Amino acid sequence: FAELHAAVAGLPVASSRVLPGLILRRDFAAYCPAGGDLRAVLVTEPLRPALSAPGVEFVVDSEGQYQASVRWISRRTEALMKHLQSNNIKLLLSSVKQEEAVIYYAKLYGVSVVECLSSEEMALICEITGVSPYAPFGDNIHKEITEIAEATFCQPLLLGSKRCVHIGFTSTCAFQPHCLILCGPVDGVNEQHAAALQGAFTVLQQLFKRVDQ
Numbered sequence: 572f573a574e575l576h577a578a579v580a581g582l583p584v585a586s587s588r589v590l591p592g593l594i595l596r597r598d599f600a601a602y603c604p605a606g607g608d609l610r611a612v613l614v615t616e617p618l619r620p621a622l623s624a625p626g627v628e629f630v631v632d633s634e635g636q637y638q639a640s641v642r643w644i645s646r647r648t649e650a651l652m653k654h655l656q657s658n659n660i661k662l663l664l665s666s667v668k669q670e671e672a673v674i675y676y677a678k679l680y681g682v683s684v685v686e687c688l689s690s691e692e693m694a695l696i697c698e699i700t701g702v703s704p705y706a707p708f709g710d711n712i713h714k715e716i717t718e719i720a721e722a723t724f725c726q727p728l729l730l731g732s733k734r735c736v737h738i739g740f741t742s743t744c745a746f747q748p749h750c751l752i753l754c755g756p757v758d759g760v761n762e763q764h765a766a767a768l769q770g771a772f773t774v775l776q777q778l779f780k781r782v783d784q
Contacts, residue, residue, distance in 0.1 A: 577753070594750045600674050612662075613702065619670045726738075
């Protein structure tokens, strides 16, 4: 329920509504408008490769060697984003904050980015779409991308003064997510309404729970 409702204070209760899809309560890190169905990938790691692996010391002998390493990282980051573009990926959903180089190349190659998703949001998206996070690194960053989610729309949404991301996924299961927008004059009223609705949904779940005879 926490991932399927959003509260907006300062508006009348009558403004509450139900929207299809999911609402991610953060703004785009990069937004590239695109029409029609969108292909999306989920990632759980930074897409800009590090100079060394965790616990490994990286030693350079000169400024020139360091700059060469930085250029290699930049080229590899660009190659990865270009690979996403070539696979017609239009949306990148990340559980970690991506570096500026990733955002720069995402905008350059027309890929929208939403970052810092919670583990609960990532798990819900995986459940809806049936895909797992994409792991791009290894010996071949140009390997075929198979873990692709399909979205019917992805657009900015303003809830009060907060910019959010409104996204609709093509579900691979019977569950068709909708989000409840709860409006009220103050936060306390919204919290009361949310608690009451969550309790009502819990009762309905128990009422319609299948009983094996």
